[in-house]
Amino acid sequence: MAKNSDISASVIKRLPRYYSYLEDLIEENVERISSKDLAQRMKTTASQIRQDLNCFGGFGQQGYGYNIKALHEEIGSILGVDKEYKTIMIGAGNLGKAITSQISFEKKGCRLTAIFDNDPKIIGQTVAGIEVSDIKNLESYCKVNTPSIAVLCLPKENAFGVAKKLIELGVKSFWNFSHFDLNLHFDNIVVENVHLGDSLLTLTYKISS
């Protein structure tokens, strides 16, 4: 979509946060908000909010502030929630199941279309309304359905090989929960690595310091 690709990572990390707070405000039936008030809610500065939003255009109005519904929609569109990226999940163990129950893929521009596992006990189960397929069917499935995003919820040992195969099959985006950094091994793919363990270690650091 040729958006300015020189938006800094710091800004991008904050966009989903704005999006979430605006959702809360919509639920509270608030119609408008100033950068000052939003900043107070989010414990940040009004300057930062205005600066962040202005990377994408002037969504506010002097003397009034921001229309919450409109801004929510703008940010949503920037983030791509109006897309329908075909998404598959590899690994339907505890973590995979938890993610399907915790995350609303549709609300985030993704449509979960298939789930794969290699464990006979898991294959055939219904997860998130989808029957878990044998990983052996992965190749033929991808050739027919060309998914955009793969969610990797499998052990580190298998993750690398599966990722490699998926890349060969044309998958270009990965949401990776396995304990390694996928983007370091391949080029021209888009990756979000989630390291839950790092988050806990950050917590224990803060406690012990």
Next chain:
Amino acid sequence: MAKNSDISASVIKRLPRYYSYLEDLIEENVERISSKDLAQRMKTTASQIRQDLNCFGGFGQQGYGYNIKALHEEIGSILGVDKEYKTIMIGAGNLGKAITSQISFEKKGCRLTAIFDNDPKIIGQTVAGIEVSDIKNLESYCKVNTPSIAVLCLPKENAFGVAKKLIELGVKSFWNFSHFDLNLHFDNIVVENVHLGDSLLTLTYKISS
């Protein structure tokens, strides 16, 4: 304790990453590594690694590099993995179960001692070798056992109230998976908020831009 608390958040976020890569190197039976080689592995700069490590002291040796085992232990100790923080989990649904199966609490300085839920179907189940207790027992449990860390895996609606009660009961640290920012509502507590949804939105942003 009494570590320099003026270490920047950026550095702290990178420490667990170093820790993890050093673990990999130990498994590969590598004994030493230079900042240059480690930087190449991690796709970062040697300068950054040296600068980061020097916040805590000179762990390397000129002409040699860093001893991997020693550095791994140093960083571990900085992060607090040698501690034994008593940890409880609130909410043993899909997400709670996934976290117990995914995260090795012991290896991260935490000891999971109890799990609570309010769902009669879940109470009594054994999760991670622990029998899930009725949330009604939370108060009496905390008074006796004084846990340090609470892992919050429950819906937003209940999370706020539970957090409030836990703070009253003396819990000062939270690993929060509920969809709101806990630290914004209370002072003098240590919080790591995990927003999985944000991570997916960051991915869809990167794809659509």
Next chain:
DNA sequence: GAATGCTTGTTAAATTCTTGACAAGCCCCC
């Protein structure tokens, strides 16, 4: 045991990110 080659710790420069300030302009009340 001296010389060469690495590699660190550290200082300085460059870059990026955040905060503060203010003119321009819209809203809302009278």
Next chain:
DNA sequence: GGGGGCTTGTCAAGAATTTAACAAGCATTC
């Protein structure tokens, strides 16, 4: 419909972070 009060977008200053550069010093080789 005019005036006072907000609030934005933007520019500039300030802070923080990252990268580059280099002297000091250890390891390794001959």
